[in-house]
Amino acid sequence: MSLQNIVKSLEDKLKAAINVASNLGEIIGYVSRTSPSLINEEGGYVVFDVDPVVYFQNFLSIAQPGSILGVIDIKTLNIISLKVISVERRDILAELDLPDMYFPMPQAEASGLLTKTRIKAKPLLAYDVNTSEVTAANYVIEPQSPVVLLKEPGVIQKIMGLPSDGVFLGYATVGDTPAFDGNAYLYLPLKAFYQHVLVLGTTGSGKTTLLKNMIASIYSGFKLNNEKVSIIIFDPNKDYVTIPLKPLWKTTEQASGGELILVSKVIDKITCLNGAVIILPVTRSVVEEYIEEYETWPRILKAIGEDYLNTLLKPIASRFKWSYDVRELEVAEEPTPLGTLRYVKSKVIVDYGKETSELNYFIIPYALRFSDFTPRELISLNPYFTRQAKDALQRILMALSSKNAYLETIYDLYEALKESRFRIEEKQYKAKGIILDPNKEYVVEVVKDLAIHKSTVENMIRQIAAIIDTGIFDVYVKGVGEDRYMHEPPMGSILEKHFDVFNGYPIIVDLEYLQVHSTADPEKTISIVAFRVLNKIFEWKLVQSKHKLESQPVLIFIDEAHRFFPSKSGVEEYIENVSGMIDRIARLGRARKLGLVFSTHSPKDVHDIILQLTNTKIVLRTDKSHLSMLDLPEEYREFVTRSSDRVGVIKSHVLRLGYTTFRTTLPLIGHYDLSALT
Numbered sequence: 001m002s003l004q005n006i007v008k009s010l011e012d013k014l015k016a017a018i019n020v021a022s023n024l025g026e027i028i029g030y031v032s033r034t035s036p037s038l039i040n041e042e043g044g045y046v047v048f049d050v051d052p053v054v055y056f057q058n059f060l061s062i063a064q065p066g067s068i069l070g071v072i073d074i075k076t077l078n079i080i081s082l083k084v085i086s087v088e089r090r091d092i093l094a095e096l097d098l099p100d101m102y103f104p105m106p107q108a109e110a111s112g113l114l115t116k117t118r119i120k121a122k123p124l125l126a127y128d129v130n131t132s133e134v135t136a137a138n139y140v141i142e143p144q145s146p147v148v149l150l151k152e153p154g155v156i157q158k159i160m161g162l163p164s165d166g167v168f169l170g171y172a173t174v175g176d177t178p179a180f181d182g183n184a185y186l187y188l189p190l191k192a193f194y195q196h197v198l199v200l201g202t203t204g205s206g207k208t209t210l211l212k213n214m215i216a217s218i219y220s221g222f223k224l225n226n227e228k229v230s231i232i233i234f235d236p237n238k239d240y241v242t243i244p245l246k247p248l249w250k251t252t253e254q255a256s257g258g259e260l261i262l263v264s265k266v267i268d269k270i271t272c273l274n275g276a277v278i279i280l281p282v283t284r285s286v287v288e289e290y291i292e293e294y295e296t297w298p299r300i301l302k303a304i305g306e307d308y309l310n311t312l313l314k315p316i317a318s319r320f321k322w323s324y325d326v327r328e329l330e331v332a333e334e335p336t337p338l339g340t341l342r343y344v345k346s347k348v349i350v351d352y353g354k355e356t357s358e359l360n361y362f363i364i365p366y367a368l369r370f371s372d373f374t375p376r377e378l379i380s381l382n383p384y385f386t387r388q389a390k391d392a393l394q395r396i397l398m399a400l401s402s403k404n405a406y407l408e409t410i411y412d413l414y415e416a417l418k419e420s421r422f423r424i425e426e427k428q429y430k431a432k433g434i435i436l437d438p439n440k441e442y443v444v445e446v447v448k449d450l451a452i453h454k455s456t457v458e459n460m461i462r463q464i465a466a467i468i469d470t471g472i473f474d475v476y477v478k479g480v481g482e483d484r485y486m487h488e489p490p491m492g493s494i495l496e497k498h499f500d501v502f503n504g505y506p507i508i509v510d511l512e513y514l515q516v517h518s519t520a521d522p523e524k525t526i527s528i529v530a531f532r533v534l535n536k537i538f539e540w541k542l543v544q545s546k547h548k549l550e551s552q553p554v555l556i557f558i559d560e561a562h563r564f565f566p567s568k569s570g571v572e573e574y575i576e577n578v579s580g581m582i583d584r585i586a587r588l589g590r591a592r593k594l595g596l597v598f599s600t601h602s603p604k605d606v607h608d609i610i611l612q613l614t615n616t617k618i619v620l621r622t623d624k625s626h627l628s629m630l631d632l633p634e635e636y637r638e639f640v641t642r643s644s645d646r647v648g649v650i651k652s653h654v655l656r657l658g659y660t661t662f663r664t665t666l667p668l669i670g671h672y673d674l675s676a677l678t
Contacts, residue, residue, distance in 0.1 A: 010074065014144060017072040020129075021146040024070065024079070024155055028054045028062055029119075031071065031145045039140040044123050046071065046082065048147050049116040061149060061181070063087045063117060066174045066661075068184075070150045070159055071123075074142040078128050081137070081159035082121035082147070090115055125656060127158040134158055134656065153183045161656025163187045165225060168217040168266060169210070169618075169650070170664035176644045178663055182262050186662045187223055188214075192616045192654045193555055193595035196586055200603060200630075201620030206646035207599050208239050209667050210618070211557055214597070215243065215506055216668040218555065220271035229553040230498045231506040232537070234530050236560050238512040241312055244273045244359045244505075245670030251320070251352045263665040273669050275360035275505040277494070280308060281514035281529055282365045282486060283471030297477035297486070298331040305329060305344030305363045308513070313348065316672055323351045334501060338490035341497070362502050364494065366509075366529070367475040367486035370410040375401075380535065381528055382463045383578055389459040392452045396443060405442040409474040409485075414464050416443035421457045423448075469520035470528055491533060492540035495552060509533060523563055530564050531581065538585050541592050553593040561598035562605035579609040586613040602626040620648035633659070 021027050028050050031037055035047040067084040092112040123137035150156050157164045160172060166187035171178040201207045218229050233240045287300060294300045306329055313324050327347045334341040344363040349356060375397035379390045407413050423444055475486040498504055511526040518525045544551055565578055589595055600606050624641045636649045636659060647663045
């Protein structure tokens with residue numbers, strides 16, 4: 001090719017580059033003709049000048065270190081992302097290169113600021129419009145290439161290396177400011193959730209808001225390519241049971257203009273929830289309040305459900321001068337292969353003053369029956385059993401089964417173990433004329449036959465007592481036969497019927513209700529229920545896998561994860577059991593569409609296994625000392641120690657650049673602090 005032909009080709013490409021840039025946004029400058037564009041093994045950079053009018057109109061978007069711009073390379077016509085690394089401003093006197101002594105005293109003159117701004121930027125990714133391929137920008141960018149402030153969201157997603165679909169998290173930012181005027185949407189693909197997510201941040205940094213916005217996006221199916229996902233939430237503080245209510249900022253109309261602009265971009269695309277499925281752990285003490293007044297278990301459950309809704313909604317309605325009406329309250333049953341599923345359903349009409357909404361609540365009472373448990377299941381329920389106690393208890397329960405002995409309740413087992421502790425060295429007990437129930441007597445005999453040490457028996461007694469103290473075992477509800485005690489709801493059936501019966505509403509395990517109505521240690525109590533539910537989901541997923549059924553996607557949100565999976569507990573067996581369980585569940589999730597989302601204050605608070613298994617980490621504002629366990633570059637460490645509320649950094653393998661800063665919106669669904677209202 002002759003030199004003349006090369007020049008003609010470059011002229012055509014320069015015109016084409018300018019045309020492409022004009023269609024993508026606002027041209028703010030051209031790569032410098034007087035300073036070199038460079039690429040080497042350590043990377044590259046370009047230099048360009050910005051006209052003062054453009055600079056003063058757009059300085060927040062183009063003149064902050066970290067700002068992202070686009071450039072159309074003349075030779076390839078690829079759109080390349082540029083990250084601003086330095087900004088240089090000079091007064092007109094500096095441009096004239098006059099010595100300071102020229103002026104006897106400093107003088108202020110605004111016109112002296114009307115100089116070009118010199119910006120140095122680093123190329124990141126190259127987007128080939130013809131092939132839609134995104135590659136590393138590992139070639140030099142030609143001088144005179146037009147630099148553009150992009151406006152088109154699709155192109156912005158490409159050149160920033162951001163996923164174009166998935167769960168909506170918010171908007172990519174430059175510092176605290178949304179990039180490209182809020183046109184850089186940040187999505188996290190579902191496949192990243194199946195490789196698990198950890199959200200970190202101090203109190204008030206926006207963790208709960210971010211999780212709720214994730215939940216709203218998943219429920220609405222926005223950008224999920226029509227994939228239906230079941231959501232399960234472990235709620236230890238009653239932060240999520242109010243999500244069907246309208247967002248507070250929407251009902252009070254109190255939000256800043258900038259925040260409203262961001263939320264308005266998605267609020268119509270992300271469907272507001274109008275219902276929830278509450279798994280309500282019901283204890284013996286709760287039922288005792290109703291059992292004398294109501295004649296049958298359906299009436300007892302209906303009364304519990306009605307009181308629960310009133311306790312939940314009344315403080316909020318009183319605080320904001322709203323009104324509500326609980327209607328069509330009834331107890332329903334669903335026969336399933338895994339057992340009968342019983343629940344209370346109700347419609348709630350909420351009048352916000354200027355508008356009303358109809359909410360649907362499904363309340364599934366949760367309790368456990370000793371007779372439903374295998375030895376292994378009972379032992380796995382409480383991670384505080386010592387290794388010796390686990391082995392001994394399993395042997396005892398297996399021996400009872402082999403002899404067809406029957407203990408109706410966990411209280412029977414507890415009494416038998418207590419008796420065996422006193423009789424380990426007793427020889428003449430029967431001779432005194434005192435005889436236990438034959439089924440309980442078997443326990444005493446097995447303890448003696450196996451020569452179980454007294455300290456091991458004492459550990460079994462303590463941990464069985466801890467299970468009893470939760471109050472959720474063998475809850476008598478005036479039934480007969482199989483209905484004498486409240487049933488454990490079949491988790492597999494709830495998930496299989498999630499969309500047909502429960503409209504796909506998020507499933508919320510209200511652990512705060514359990515803490516209020518249980519006499520046990522709150523941490524042990526909520527852990528026992530949480531681990532049982534997790535194990536049941538795990539078993540259901542294994543059955544699906546065994547029968548080669550299509551795997552239903554399930555995402556589990558665990559707020560305040562440090563309460564369930566602490567880094568230290570004082571009991572070695574607890575840590576071992578918990579880490580083993582979470583490892584099994586997490587590894588299954590990658591293959592069977594089961595994702596875990598953990599939220600906590602500090603990486604030091606949770607078990608190391610969670611840090612190892614979560615491939616995506618989201619860090620909101622936090623103390624710098626908490627970041628030593630995270631592989632964040634120094635620039636991001638400094639950023640998250642001083643970021644605003646709901647602003648953070650995400651580290652994930654699904655991002656082409658590995659990291660990005662972002663801001664989530666105001667809550668897209670109900671967000672109320674019940675503790676502050678009561």
